[in-house]
Amino acid sequence: MESMTVTANGYDFGAVHAAMRRYVDADVLAGVSSAVLLGRDLVDLHCVGWADREQEVALRDDHLFRAFSNTKLVTTCAVLLLLEENRFQLDDPVERFIPQLANRRVLRPGAAALDDAEPARGPITIRHLLSHSSGLSYGIFDPGTPIFKAYNERKVLNSATTLADMMDTLADLPLVFHPGTSWEYSVATDVLSRLVEIVSGQRFDAFIQSRVLDPLGMADTGFVVPEEKRHRLAAYYAGADLADPMKPGLTRADDAPYPQAYLRPFPRLSGGGGLVTTLPDMLALLRSLLPGGPTLLQPETIALMMTNQLPDRVRIRFPQFGDIQGKAFGLGGSLTLVPSRLEPRGAAGEFQWGGIAGTHWWISPQANLAGLLMTQRQWAFWHPFSFEFKRLVYQAVSRTRNASTA
Numbered sequence: 001m002e003s004m005t006v007t008a009n010g011y012d013f014g015a016v017h018a019a020m021r022r023y024v025d026a027d028v029l030a031g032v033s034s035a036v037l038l039g040r041d042l043v044d045l046h047c048v049g050w051a052d053r054e055q056e057v058a059l060r061d062d063h064l065f066r067a068f069s070n071t072k073l074v075t076t077c078a079v080l081l082l083l084e085e086n087r088f089q090l091d092d093p094v095e096r097f098i099p100q101l102a103n104r105r106v107l108r109p110g111a112a113a114l115d116d117a118e119p120a121r122g123p124i125t126i127r128h129l130l131s132h133s134s135g136l137s138y139g140i141f142d143p144g145t146p147i148f149k150a151y152n153e154r155k156v157l158n159s160a161t162t163l164a165d166m167m168d169t170l171a172d173l174p175l176v177f178h179p180g181t182s183w184e185y186s187v188a189t190d191v192l193s194r195l196v197e198i199v200s201g202q203r204f205d206a207f208i209q210s211r212v213l214d215p216l217g218m219a220d221t222g223f224v225v226p227e228e229k230r231h232r233l234a235a236y237y238a239g240a241d242l243a244d245p246m247k248p249g250l251t252r253a254d255d256a257p258y259p260q261a262y263l264r265p266f267p268r269l270s271g272g273g274g275l276v277t278t279l280p281d282m283l284a285l286l287r288s289l290l291p292g293g294p295t296l297l298q299p300e301t302i303a304l305m306m307t308n309q310l311p312d313r314v315r316i317r318f319p320q321f322g323d324i325q326g327k328a329f330g331l332g333g334s335l336t337l338v339p340s341r342l343e344p345r346g347a348a349g350e351f352q353w354g355g356i357a358g359t360h361w362w363i364s365p366q367a368n369l370a371g372l373l374m375t376q377r378q379w380a381f382w383h384p385f386s387f388e389f390k391r392l393v394y395q396a397v398s399r400t401r402n403a404s405t406a
Contacts, residue, residue, distance in 0.1 A: 002287055004061070004280055006045050011036075011400050013044040016392045023385045024049035027248035029358070029375050030237050031059035032385065033279045036393055037370040040292045042283070044393075051234040054252065064225055064233045065374045066262060067275040068355030069381070072189045073285060074221070075271035076130060076332025078196050078208050080301050083126075087199045090130070093123035094191065097198045100171035101191070106135060107147065107174045114146055117174040124179045126195070129188040130331040131309035135175030136186035142319040147176055156187060159258055159266040163194040163204065166268070183316055183329060193271030204269040216288055216296065218281040223274050225262050233262070233276070236357065238378040245383050253378060273355070279374050286361055286370050305331040306351040306365060342387040344394035360386045369397060 013036065023029040031049025035042060051059040083090065088097070095102035104120035111117065120135070128134040139151025151157070154169050161169075166187070176184055193204045200207045205223055213221050225233050236256055240249030255261075262276050288296035295302060308328040316327040316334055326338035333353040339345055346367050354360030358380030360373045371393055373386055380386075 002040065002284065002293070004042065004045065004283070007038075007041040007043055009038075009041070009043055009400075011038075011043050011396055013046070013393070013396050016044070016389060016396060017046050017048065019388050019392055020046065020385065021048050026246075027250060028239070028246060029377055029380075029385060030235065030250055032358075032373060032375040033059055033061055033063070034374070034389060035279060035283055035372045036397075037283070037286065037290070037372075038397065039368050040287050040290050045279075051232075053235065053237075053250070059234065061279050062220075062232060063374075064220060064229060064276050064278055065359055065376055066236060066355070066357055067221075067277045067282075067359055068273045068357050069189075069353060070277065070282065070355040070359045070361065071271060071273050071275040072353060073332055073361070074208055074212055074275060075189050075192055075196070076305070077212050077285070077288075077296055078204075078271070079126070079130065079192050080297055080305070080331065081211055082196065082199050084298055084301055088126060088195075090127040091125050094126055094129060094195065095123055097195055098167050098191065100167040104135070104179070105174045106178050107176055111146060114150055114174055120175060121178045122180065124175075126192075127309060127331075128179045129192050129195075131183075131329045132185055132188055133180050133183050133310060133314070133329070134186065134188050134191075135177045135179050135182075135184070136170070136188050136191070137176050137184060138186050141185060145319075147174070157268075159261070159268045159270075162267045163190065163197060163269060166190060167194055181311065181314070183310060183314055185318065187272060189272035189332075190270055193269060196271070204271060212285075212296065213281075216281075216284045218277070218284055221275055221277040221281045223262070223269060223276070224265050225276055230263070234376045236376045236378070239380075242379055245379070250377070256378065277359075279372060282359070282361060282372055282374070286363065286372060289363060290370065305333070306335065306349075306363070307331075308335050308337070342391075344391050346394055346398070347390065354381050354386070356381050358383060358386070362390065367394070367397070369393070 033047045036044040047059045051057045051063045105117040124134045237250040238253040241247040316324040328335045336350040339347040349366045352362035358375035363370045
């Protein structure tokens, strides 16, 4: 693992630190760790608040966090390593490897029942899975729909079943759109975990351990927190009001998303959300995708990751928000085509994603800048704190750069 020493270079991140302290003091976050990379140089590292408020354990940079969908970046890298070995092509139908996903049917617009469906116009490809354009769903974000009901009744996300079992469960469920025609956040990355197992002949955890985690020195990342590390697992909290992310109040929720999660082995090795990790481990992963040193993937593969994979005019969309203007998707992360009013103007071209509990990363090739945030608050993906962090980081870097050229 590369150095965790902050490079002394005159950048002033005081406003960033003060803002993160404000969220802790306002009882919106229990604690937050953050880091900033300029190129591959660590130019800021900061921890504020608590890993465990009740026990008054101050947050440190070695605390463990439930990565949730930050796991997807690890899985994407695993898939792309196999792609580089020519084990498959991006536009290969996934049914060549996972026959349960053949002969897809697609719900008709406005369908009120699962049988109101038509044959898919084409197969699900590996590219579709990596870009969440497969037509699969998640059973989380669209309550009241037939597919939400079906995913939950059939327990698609059941941690007590294997990835192979999951493919059987998905076998006769319809898609929500024709593959490659739209975008929906979905279990696609878990399907990719199973693809890795089938193509490599290894369990998913064994493959990522040998090909991603060990090579990058990510010694604290895995599906289970060993007994000797449990004192480093940050407590998990739920906000006071799901509809108001800034309402003060946090409630301990360590049993989420299910009792004993991450504390003992479960059959489901979820490449979509199953890992626990640390800030240094995630920094190692981010650095491995940046120029200026050894990279996990070939430069052309990394460039492809950060290239829009969606059709023209298709954008990220969540049912409760509709289209997220200016946001498309690459391989394993979103792309900022046009920054929103919440983002710095220099954020165009950013590659980013995060987890539902507030672990969030972004890479800006144009600004030669990357950021990482780690907290443990339910439903903290694209939370106000992450947007403010990014804006203030860009401002700090811009001030110093402008001063040096004045």
